[in-house]
Structures are given as structure tokens and as C-alpha cells.
Amino acid sequence: DVKVTQSSRYLVKRTGEKVFLECVQDMDHENMFWYRQDPGLGLRLIYFSYDVKMKEKGDIPEGYSVSREKKERFSLILESASTNQTSMYLCASRPGLAHEQFFGPGTRLTVL
């Protein structure tokens, strides 16, 4: 089975802190994605990566950056956390030509 893991299930940070959310997948998938999930808004794509060191902006990239130094790991970075970034963050991966994405358990981030 594909396994996508995220470094933390719950995280509490203060405004202005730099925050790293880590995602690791064990199935050699080329594509990886970061979403945020908010009530009534569904899932919105922040960034995605289709290869090591490659990244593309999603629908809501402002305030975020990403890093993909190794194929299995995709990090989401909040350079200076703000309260409006309090949300559930979901990571997903997808093999090259497929469409189905496999999701991690999510990280619920609270910024105080």
C-alpha cells in the first residue's frame, strides 16, 4: 500500500515563526502536492511538484514556499506564520501518468 506520512498531526506556532511541514511518501511517486483544507472551502492547492527540485504554484501560494530536494520528501514552508494560516494541511502524492492521488493524514496547524 502507498503510504504518505506527515511529520506532525497537530502543531501550534506563534505569529511570525517560520514553520516547516514535512511530507514523505514511500512509493517513488513523481508528483507531490500540498493542500489546505478549510470548512466550506474544500481543499485548495497550495503548491505541487512533478520532480525533484521542480515546483509549481497552485491556486493559493501566497505566504508559502516549498522544497523538494529528494523524490520522497516534499516540505511546505511558512516563512512568517500568520493567524489566517491556521488550517488543516494535507499532503498527497501521485505516480507519473495516473490521476489518483494518495493522501497523508494531515497536519492541523494553529497559529496564535
Place this chain on the structure above:
Amino acid sequence: AQSVTQPDIHITVSEGASLELRCNYSYGATPYLFWYVQSPGQGLQLLLKYFSGDTLVQGIKGFEAEFKRSQSSFNLRKPSVHWSDAAEYFCASPTGTASKLTFGTGTRLQVTL
């Protein structure tokens, strides 16, 4: 723009009753369509997918969905709901050249005993 719409924000059914969750899409060609389920505090799990062929697709946990081109719909059904089915359900479809998934806003299912 391509979109996926879930008209129902919240649905409540009794355990043992049948269930239908609605999903509408807006595309010209035959789309790929997915249903995912998210239990409280968890990530998303794929229930079923439609790519082509048979318009009635079977998924895990006793769920099925029917693709109806004439109605631009891909509704999720289950003949008899169990209390453990209480969760949030998302319809999704790939969009764009990078096959990003576009999600509906979700339908929260509550099951009463």
C-alpha cells in the same frame, strides 16, 4: 473554468437507510471523476473512481457511483448506511495539464442511530 460542485453541505440519514450524495461537473469531454472520504481528523481515502467504460462503478465500503453525462453528474450511493459512514465526502476531478485535482466543497454526512 472546469469545476466540480457538491450542492449539499450537510446530510443526515438514519442508520440502515439509503444514501445518495450529489456531485456535478462542468466539462466538455468525458472527465475523470473520484469520490474521496475523510473521517474526522484523518486524511482522504479514495472510495472509487471513474475513467471510462461502465457508467456504474463500485468502490470500497459498499459504495457505488453512477456517471450520467446527460445530467453532468457523478452521484455517490450506498443502499444501507452504517454509523461508521459518518464522515465528509469529496468529489474531485483532475484539471489542467499537470492533472491537479479540483475538489468540491464537500458534503458532511451525519448518521443517526
